[in-house]
Amino acid sequence: MEKIIQITAGRGPAECSWVVSQVLRKFLQEAKTEGFQYVILQREKGNQNGTIQSVSIRLKGATLEVFLATWLGTIQWIGNSTFRKYHKRKNWFIGAFELKLPQHSEICDRDISFQTMRSAGPGGQNVNKVNSAVRAIHTPTGVQVVAMDSRSQHQNKKLAIARLKEKANEANIEKLKERMTDQWENHLNIERGNPVRIFKGTDFKHQKENKSFKPKRQKLKNDLKQQKWD
Numbered sequence: 085m086e087k088i089i090q091i092t093a094g095r096g097p098a099e100c101s102w103v104v105s106q107v108l109r110k111f112l113q114e115a116k117t118e119g120f121q122y123v124i125l126q127r128e129k130g131n132q133n134g135t136i137q138s139v140s141i142r143l144k145g146a147t148l149e150v151f152l153a154t155w156l157g158t159i160q161w162i163g164n165s166t167f168r169k170y171h172k173r174k175n176w177f178i179g180a181f182e183l184k185l186p187q188h189s190e191i192c193d194r195d196i197s198f199q200t201m202r203s204a205g206p207g208g209q210n211v212n213k214v215n216s217a218v219r220a221i222h223t224p225t226g227v228q229v230v231a232m233d234s235r236s237q238h239q240n241k242k243l244a245i246a247r248l249k250e251k252a253n254e255a256n257i258e259k260l261k262e263r264m265t266d267q268w269e270n271h272l273n274i275e276r277g278n279p280v281r282i283f284k285g286t287d288f289k290h291q292k293e294n295k296s297f298k299p300k301r302q303k304l305k306n307d308l309k310q311q312k313w314d
Contacts, residue, residue: 092104093137101132120151196221200216215237218237
């Protein structure tokens with residue numbers, strides 16, 4: 085199972101960005117303890133040193149949904165401002181949200197058609213007299229690339245396939261970035277009620293115990309083991 089999570093301060097002030105940085109540390113500690121793999125995809129720094137306005141994390145693991153049920157939603161920190169000593173506000177809110185993964189445009193070799201042509205050299209001269217250059221076309225989308233690096237048509241064909249797949253991967257990354265931007269716009273206004281987690285003080289201690297999800301987590305693990313044996 086794979087998920088992408090965004091932790092954001094929304095339109096919150098520097099204090100909220102500081103909370104994001106602290107929550108990120110706690111979140112990754114717990115993810116590591118649970119044995120999940122994670123990669124930070126995007127991190128937007130806050131205006132103050134050591135603060136984070138928004139961060140997106142890709143997570144992989146079998147029991148992610150149970151783990152994330154204890155994190156997704158509004159997160160509250162109770163404490164004095166770390167930047168404005170005499171500020172009266174004591175409650176600060178950030179959000180943790182799941183980003184929906186965009187569908188990846190994977191290129192299959194059977195969907196690629198090829199055209200051969202002569203490799204053109206400087207001044208219109210031919211590099212050689214055979215059709216060694218290769219144009220690879222992804223038939224479903226019309227995306228195409230050309231390879232003429234080698235005198236070997238076979239090598240150019242391999243290069244063209246690799247470049248076509250690389251181009252598709254770049255398109256996937258752009259889609260993901262667009263999705264992050266869209267989700268950021270959706271979550272600018274953080275809901276202040278009913279937080280899933282509450283922290284307190286600069287040492288970031290839990291204000292209250294969270295509901296135990298260990299029984300559900302253990303049941304899910306047992307179900308997964310049973311599926312392997314079936």
